[in-house]
Amino acid sequence: MEEAENIVAQTAERIFADLADAQTVNRDTKGGWKAPLWRALSEAGLPLSWVAEEHGGSGATLTEGFGVLSAAGRFALPVPLAETMLAGWLLSQARLASPQGEMTVAPAGPKDRITLNADGTLSGRARGIPFGREAKHIAVFAQDGKGKPSIALVAAGYCRIESSLNLGGDSSDTVTFDRVAPIAINPAPDGFDLTSLLLMGAVVRSLQIAGSLETMLEISVRYSNERVAFEKKISKFQAVQHNLAKLAGESAAALAAATSAADTFASGTASQDARFLEAASAKIRCSEAAEKAAAIAHQVHGAIGFTIEHILHRYTLRALAWRDDFGSESYWAVELGKRVAANGADELWPLVASR
The missing domain is CATH 2.40.110.10 (Butyryl-CoA Dehydrogenase, subunit A, domain 2)
Known part of the structure; x- marks a missing residue:
């Protein structure tokens, strides 16, 4: 099963790398890259990953789809792949067939x-x-x-x-x-409500944010090893090293929270309280990480990172924008507090310790 999951994610990564490289997308202001990308994604069955074959999809598992979304986050794709996957999942909850496109x-x-x-x-x-x-x-x-x-x-x-x-x-x-x-x-x-949709959306956005942070870290480390100031690479300066270490920490925390939530949803056996805790916590932590990581990445890059010609903004701005979709971190923080308070103090530690 794990090998199949890797194959799906690797297929997505190859398509993204071939047709949606950040430099190519950044230079193509007219969006000519979008149609070939969507055609390739559709031929691979990725937009309808979570739709059963009898309803027009490819019948992938939740875990396989989550792998695709993590890869999409690493490329900060400005196409509705995640939205189409989520829409197909929502329609499948009511046994409705999904159209193409x-x-x-x-x-x-x-x-x-x-x-x-x-x-x-x-x-x-x-x-x-x-x-x-x-x-x-x-x-x-x-x-x-x-x-x-x-x-x-x-x-x-x-x-x-x-x-x-x-x-x-x-x-x-x-x-x-x-x-x-x-x-x-x-x-x-039965039991499906608006919160069910928002929680799934929160997991989707958390994975995308975590993926974008991975790429922010990668290009920031690479740039610090290329940029020379005062006759030495800026990666040799202690202040830059400290910032990169903080960026790595934020990226690792976001990835851990997002993948934990995805694993919980994919297991199919977790309680509603556990799913709520994982998804809400992931959205909160990933959103917080996006804000801190974006600031650090731009600080490392200096003025060049703010230019439209540089690819950094493709990741930082989308990670910041994704914080607001399907409930902001402040919304989920309040809702998580309400849920914990309603369950009572005696239930908090068993719930947290079980994750």
């Missing part, structure tokens, strides 16, 4: 609600939808007037989309559903 999910935050009307249409507004205007379809979590949840597939063209950009320069749009008729809709499975 780019998808995204709504809502992507805890404050927005999509309502299922009595006539079967959807109404509501969802903000901060990643790649909303680039998606052909949207997987929607909705609730009726009594709070009963459903999952729907909607054609993006039937929604009103207000374009906006996140910190990384990628689409983060407002999508309005004005009595939109879904292509397909089914009740959500």
